[in-house]
Structure formats: C-alpha cells, structure tokens
Amino acid sequence: MLQVETQVEAQVETLGDAGPELVLLHGWGSSSLVWEPVLSWLSRSFRLTLINLPLELSQEQGDPGQLLPQLVDRLLAVAPERAIWLGWSLGGQLALAVAQAAPHRVAGLVGVASNPCFILREDWSDALDEALFVQFEDALAADAHKTLKRFVLLQAQGSENQRREVIQLMTALSTADSNTLACLLGLLRLDMREALKTLQVPSLYMLGQHDLLVPVALADQLSRLRPDAQILIQEGAAHAPFLTRPEAFTQQVMTWARQISI
Secondary structure, eight states: OOOOEEETTTTEEEEOSSSSEEEEEOOTTOOGGGGHHHHHHHTTTOEEEEEOSOOOOSOSOSOHHHHHHHHHHHHHHHSOSSEEEEEETHHHHHHHHHHHHOGGGEEEEEEESOOSBOBOBTTBOSSBOHHHHHHHHHHHHHOHHHHHHHHHHHHHTTOTTHHHHHHHHHHTOOOOOHHHHHHHHHGGGSBOHHHHHTOOSOEEEEEETTOSSSOTTHHHHHHHHOTTSEEEEETTOOSOHHHHSHHHHHHHHHHHHHHSOO
C-alpha cells in the first residue's frame, strides 16, 4: 500500500508532490481503495487527490436533483484549484457535474465506464432498463450487503481477469449505510447528456469491451453527442478497465493528458 497524506476525516487522500493535478472519483458501492492497482503508475506523472464518497452532506436523503449540487460543492471544497477529473461509473457522472458547474476548475474530464444517461430513454438506447434498475433499488433496500456483493460479480463479468477483479472490487466495497447508498444510487437517474454536450473542457471516455453495465456500443452515441471527445475502448475489460490492464490504462490517460492544455 502506498503511503498517502490524509485529510478531512480520511475521506480525501493525496499522493505525490509533482506533476499536474488529477482527481480520482470511484464508482457507486465502492471506495477509493479500488484505485490501488493504478496508484503507482499514475503517481509517476500526476499529483493525485482521491476522494472517498460519500462526503459529509447536510442532508442524507432527498431527490437526486437536490443532492447533486450539494455533492458538487463538497467535491470542489476539497479538490485542487485546477485539475483533471477522472471518474469511474457514477464518479464519471459526478466529475461531469463538477465540470459543468465550475469549468475553470477542470482542466480535463475522463469518464471511465461512465454514461451521461444511465437509464434507458427513447432516444438513448445504450443504457440500463428502468425496470431492472427498480429491481436493483428494491434489492438494495432488502439486503444492502448481499446486493453489493452481487453488484461486484456483475461489474467483473466478462473481464479477461474476472477472478482477480472480483477480489479487488470486494476489497474496495463501500462501508456507507444503506440509506446513503440508496441516495447515491438515485443519482444515476439523472440525465447529464446536455451537460456533456455543452462541456467547455477537453474530454476522454474510456469503455470496457465486455461491460454489461455501460455497453461498448455507447461509443457511437457519445461520438454524436460530443464529436470532439476522445473515446477509447479497453479490450478484454468489463466495467472496471483500470483493473483489467492497469499499466495500459494509465498510459492511455497520461498520453491524453499530454495532448491537452493544463
């Protein structure tokens, strides 16, 4: 385990003292521990800020439209003044919301296995079916721990390193209570397509070839929505491409970062 400097009651960690700033936001049901396999690679080129969700909130419940700006404010309060924001799954949606709210604070956006609109719409086909999402919400309410474990298996399914990724994802499971997990899950109902379409910062989207949650076919819709975005597909990966091939993943991020003005 790399040594880190801890702030804000262990919810924010920083690593490294040189290079451009890079903020890492993990996905739903996970924690910052999930980034462990890529930290040694990323810290060679960036100063890292790992933010562990959920941050302290003035309200634990409420509709997603009210919760999102509150989370954005908390994220900006603990983040560097200007950084690349890299978010995995739900973390990508949060990073997009930060870029929309404060583009001057965001040098670039990297969405990893993230969808600006996670729920199926008539004009957005590569997303989660509403009925299945409701079933997942019900399962979470009935047994949060069991649901998290099942979610891990779903995230790793199809990866060329499935067994290893299950272990890594299990190790990084969130310790948040079920009510908080439900509130964060509700954020996936938000439609962030307009935010991506009008984004004022460079963007990179990275998708897993065998992802069951964010289909690789999303690449075409992302290209139409954001023609200037760079879109990369990680071969052999499922929902956590940074765990499948950590070195290749970080090299792609570093290559893209060198191409943008930070």
